[in-house]
Amino acid sequence: MEHKKTYNAMEIKHRNGNVIIEGPIPSSKLATLDFHEHLVAFRPPAQQHKALIEIADLPEGRIIIAREMNEIVGYVTYLYPDPLERWSQGEMANLIELGAIEVIPKFRSGGVGKALLEVSMMDDAMEDYITITTEYYWHWDLKGTKLNVWEYRKVMEKMMNAGGLEYYATDDPEISSHPANCLMARIGKRVDQESVRQFDSLRFMNRFMY
Numbered sequence: 001m002e003h004k005k006t007y008n009a010m011e012i013k014h015r016n017g018n019v020i021i022e023g024p025i026p027s028s029k030l031a032t033l034d035f036h037e038h039l040v041a042f043r044p045p046a047q048q049h050k051a052l053i054e055i056a057d058l059p060e061g062r063i064i065i066a067r068e069m070n071e072i073v074g075y076v077t078y079l080y081p082d083p084l085e086r087w088s089q090g091e092m093a094n095l096i097e098l099g100a101i102e103v104i105p106k107f108r109s110g111g112v113g114k115a116l117l118e119v120s121m122m123d124d125a126m127e128d129y130i131t132i133t134t135e136y137y138w139h140w141d142l143k144g145t146k147l148n149v150w151e152y153r154k155v156m157e158k159m160m161n162a163g164g165l166e167y168y169a170t171d172d173p174e175i176s177s178h179p180a181n182c183l184m185a186r187i188g189k190r191v192d193q194e195s196v197r198q199f200d201s202l203r204f205m206n207r208f209m210y
Helices: 027-032 045-057 112-121 124-128 149-162 193-203
Strands: 008-014 017-023 062-068 071-079 095-103 130-135 166-168 182-187
Touching: 008 112, 017 112, 027 045, 045 062, 045 071, 062 112, 071 112, 095 112, 112 149, 130 149, 130 193, 149 166, 149 182, 182 193
Parallel strands: 095 130
Antiparallel strands: 008 017, 017 062, 062 071, 071 095, 130 182, 166 182
């Protein structure tokens, strides 16, 4: 499958300063930008910056960033699902995963997260993909936001809706392990019915295991 990537951008006038949302960003550009020290949700900032540069080099890898001046203050990643997850078992060339989304506390609750999703979907190539995200409450910053799991889930769902991702049921054991966890997906306009059927069979792999 051909991996087209068309750059898009928008500016957000946030109460704490103006932010540029842009991407997909090539690894060469990512390497020249500073990475904010408060981007700590997944691993230490220097390691995460390195990981984003590596993802941007993958044929299907996409990084959309939120940038204040020369510093990355938020990002979202897209890449093929982890080989250890069920979503990779169909070996679908047109199924990609929103792997991580993070915005520093200073720029939260001002539309930056939603804008990252909106800019992601401005690229026409996304109409060729089924885009999924698996949301687990243990990844959420409940302490920093002072929200409970259900409040956070509502905020997260609203943000994903901005990118056209909707809730999809699944019997995946990890997702089913807590009612706040969920699978969300967006099926691009040009995705064929066979791919949708394949995605449905990945969502429900345990239905005959009784």
